[in-house]
Amino acid sequence: MPKVVSDVTCPFCGTLCDDLEVTVSDDNKKILSVRNACAIGAEKFNHTSLPGRVTRPRMRQPDGTFKEITYDEAIDWTANMLVKSKKTLMYGWASTSCQAMSVGHEIAEKVGGVVDNCATVCHGSSLIAIQDVGIPSCTLGEVKNRADRVVFWGCNPAHAHPRHMSRYSIFPRGFFTVKGHKGRKIYCVDCRYTDTARVADEFIQVQQGHDYELLNAFRTAARGEPLPDTIGGVPKEKVYKIVEELKGGRFGVIFFGMGLTHTLGRNHNIDIAISFTRDMNDYMKFSIIAMRGHWNVTGSGQVLSWQYGFPYAVDLSRRSKARYQTGETTSVDLLVRNEVEACFNIATDPGAHFPIDSVISMSKKPTVTVDPHINMSTEISDIHIPVAMVGVETGGCAYRMDNVPIETRKVVDAPDGMLTDVELLTKINARVDQLMEAK
Amino acid sequence: MSEFIIKNGHVFDPVQGIKGDKKDIAVKDGKIVETSVLSSSAKQIDAKGKSVMAGAMEIHAHVAGPKVNLGRWYRPEDKLFDSHKTPGMTRIEGGKSIPTVFKTGYSYARMGYTFAMEAAMPPLYARHVHEEIHDTPIIDEAALPVFGNNWFMLEYLKNHEIENNAAYVAWTLNQTKGYGIKIVNPGGTEAWAWGLNCLSVNDPVPYFDITPAEIITGLIETNEYLGLPHSIHIHGNNLGNPGCYETTLDTLKLAEGFKAKNNFGRKQVMHQTHLQFHSYGGDNWGNFESKAKEVMDYVNKQDNLTIDTGNVTLDETTTMTADGPFEHHLGGLNHLKWANVDVELETAAGVVPYIYSPDIKVCAIQWAIGLELALYAKDPMRCFITTDHPNAGPFTRYPRVIKWLMSRKARDTQIKAFKNSDKVVAATNIAEMDREITLYELAAMTRAGPAASLGLSKDYGGLKPGMNADIAVFNINPDNMPSDPEEIEKIFSGVAYLFKDGKICVKDGVVVDNGNKRTFWVDVKVKENKQVAHDVKEKFLKYYSINERNYPVPDSYAPHPYVIAVDATQ
DSSP states (O other), X not given: OOEEEEEEOOSSBTTOOOOEEEEEOTTSOXXXXXXXXOHHHHHHHHGGGOTTOOOSOEEEOTTSOEEEOOHHHHHHHHHHHHHHOSSEEEEEOTTSOXXXXXXXXXXXXXXXXXXXXXXXXXXXXXXXXXXXXXEEEEOHHHXXXXXXXXXXXXXXXXXXXXXXXXXXXXXXXXXXOTXXXXXXXXXXXXXSOOHHHHHSSEEEEOOTTOHHHHHXXXXXXXXXXXXXXXXXXXXXXXXXXXXXXXXXXXXXXXXXXXHHHTSTTTHHHHHHHHHHHHHHTTTSEEEEEEOOOBTTHHHHXXXXXXXXXXXXXXXXXXXXXXXXXXXXXXXXXXXXXTOOSEEEEESSOHHHHSOHHHHHHHHTSOEEEEOSSOOTTGGGOSEEEOOOOBTTTBOEEEEOTTSOEEEEXXXXXXXXXXXXXXXXXXXXXXXXXXXXXXX | OOEEEEEEEEEEETTTTEEEEEEEEEEETTEEEOGGGOOTTOEEEEOTTOEEEEOEEEEEEOOSSHHHHHHHHHOGGGGTTOEEOOSSSOOOEEOSSSOOHHHHHHHHHHXXXXXXXXXXEOGGGHHHHHHHHXXXXXXXXXXXXXXXXXXXXXXXXXXXXXXXXXXXXXXXXXXXXXOSOEEESTTHXXXXXXXXXXXXXXXXXXXXXXXXXXXXXXXXHHHHHHTOSSOEEEEOSSTTSTTTHHHHHHHHHTTTTOOOOOSSOOOOSEEEOOGGGGOEESSSSSSOEEOHHHHHHHHHHOTTEEEEOOOOXXXXXXXXXXXXXXXXXXXXXXXXXXXXXXXXXXXXXXXXEEEOOTTSHHHHHHHHHHHHHHHHOSOTTSEEOOXXXXXXXXXXXXXXXXXXXXXXXXXXXXXXXXXXXXXXXXXXXXXXXXXOOOHHHHHIIIIIXXXXXXXXXXXXXXXXXXXXXXXXXXXXXXXXXXXXXXXXXXXXXXXXXXXXXXXXXXXXXXXXXXXXXXXXXXXXXXXXXXXXXXXHHHHXXXXXXXXXXXXXXXXXXXSSEEEEEEEOOO
């Protein structure tokens, strides 16, 4: 008899939907169907049983091909690499559990690693802005229960966070929002007409790279000060009108994404979006929330923060202190400047997302990639260690984009003999201890 | 397990009424025992010329959880020049006002603390709180879930449904592995979800049509109905504003007529936390003054209250509280970065950095008020020392607060150093106060007192045979007290020995063992309550953003629990 596992948390994006129902075969080995998930989330579960899945570590041979090795051999090679290297980039962590991160950090502290997560090429600029000006924010349930003015700025949840709109931000009926969609006014600010813009009441097309100016104009308009005729391609009348409409609500929220963090101005865009949000609290309740991407990138920031006090790019290479300086201890910069001696990637794919110069730099160093699947990073690594998929084949804690911690569940068994991230890292940690003692 | 005998120390133990007599303390299997029980292999610790007390208990500090961690990561400057590792078994430590979990555990232990209560846990974020508690070494910890603005509670208490509210509280303690009932700005934080506030105990809460006074008395009744080890733990309305002492007295008076009902020896029905922030007179920052005397006169009379001080330490720090509207207000005052998180159905939190400058009159008056509270306290078993870490200052400043409390000379030096010394003296009573807290009183204020208030007096806070062997030995000789107050600060910064569960964890101020850290929580059994079960189901279906089954904190988050069972079915 197939079994249904309910209340499953989806390990795909920062929305962290926790209402999935997954049907698994009697022997707990195969996923038969996934309900309630978006197309991407369902695909993530189905990936476990894709043909050709790698279930044992692979080592690159001189001719470029990979040869299967045992976990013990891979662990030994990795531990030796970590102990030998004076400074290792330990990048990723965004698709694994907080428990695994904790073990990873212990290793990094011993061997002198730089622990960085994918905020470094994503919402890192948001984190910098928050360090500069703070952030008035709320949980997603507050948005569902109270928000009557919702702004999507430089983000496209229709594609990137597919269930965000139905679970939290546009459609749901909450305690004080009994009319659901009809009770909310939705704004979308983007340089293109996206699928999110299609469901918005108002689309504001900003000229590419002019988000800062437009946000500045929003702040100005909120204070009733004069504006030039057009700002970033938007007529001033429209700006005044929208700000007045926003003020007519009781609870507003801005969701923002890469369109704001990675266009001209970067952290300054977020800075002024936060400042606008703060200003609006003089008239009504207003919050702002970053649309975090990977399902547990927020968790990596949390664990790093309670252990070292910084949310990403934590340099432990001095072994006696933690340092953090964007541009100095961030992955891309370290790689481009050839400042690390080895790379240890886990649970995120830098090969697919980093600028090519840094990927080339990585490919020339001893590199180990820990990932359930073959990806662009595994293909430039000396060793690929496949592991059980967190959130599907093993559980653990994850943090949603609003920092709410939710437990992921194990729904099926991993292929026989495969290790989880926690098991693998614990073994590497033990081997590192042995090697360092011998030294 | 090993045996120890701590020989010839001056013992200070309010539990047994020992005031500095020379006595041997014997330790076996993690417990304090009669010396006659020890075998000849017991290890001897020479405590001659030293003082021996129980491990200290922190009753109120923000040391783990979402707002603490937000404070950590959004203030990288807090770690500047303050990230370090000492050789040995410790991990990298960092942070001044909001130390990392490693530094938190080690620092408490080095100062002789063995327990800390996380003062505000949003139930939705309980998992996060427990992850941090799990990673904090040595010290035992517990956390108080916040209830003062919770929708379930607002709806039950509006109709005075104590039994339902009690069943809900019991359910939440169980789900979150929580310790007791915390109240922060009752009603005001819910109002803050609309940008409003409740500044007196009679301001109605928007929509829910209940007053803070009804919330507070309803939660006292709930607490005593359940018979929890701790009483309600309250941060009242109108915190931090000139003239707020009147609201404080209104809040305290709500406890009149209530009697503690529990099996833990707890006598109070209300613990008023960080009273310093609630003892302000005047009606603006110009005529701001101390009302510590007025407030303490009342507290001294009422046996069913305990308080902690919330001493300002004159440092740069990071304020953080579930009092969302207050942090917004504070951000407007000092224009430093304001962070806020509103939590669905439950609470909110704000974080703002703050600099208590000795050059600013108001800060200096706040400093004086905190000390006055402790110096006016007639019963040290009901007045505990805190800094409301990190709100009035980091907990790592306890040795300095102790110095000020134990030495008038140290206070006078500080008063003279204030830029507005005359104005500070005029607005406070500190300059004329002679009292110097004794070591015995200190043991009550930091050990036996908090343990009794938390309902832990059976096993903690004292040195009686049978109690847990959490013991701090300090290099201070009551027969030969240091004449230089700076020495006092130094002595309390690093214990000679700290025993935790009968194991030496700190020696000469250096961490030598990571101990056996435990998580305390209260497991209450109540009668089956279909109404509450239905309400929980409905709220999760309709209003929460996560599913009910994903709400509880799994046992794996507290692998070494100390579960206090309470049976409220009778």
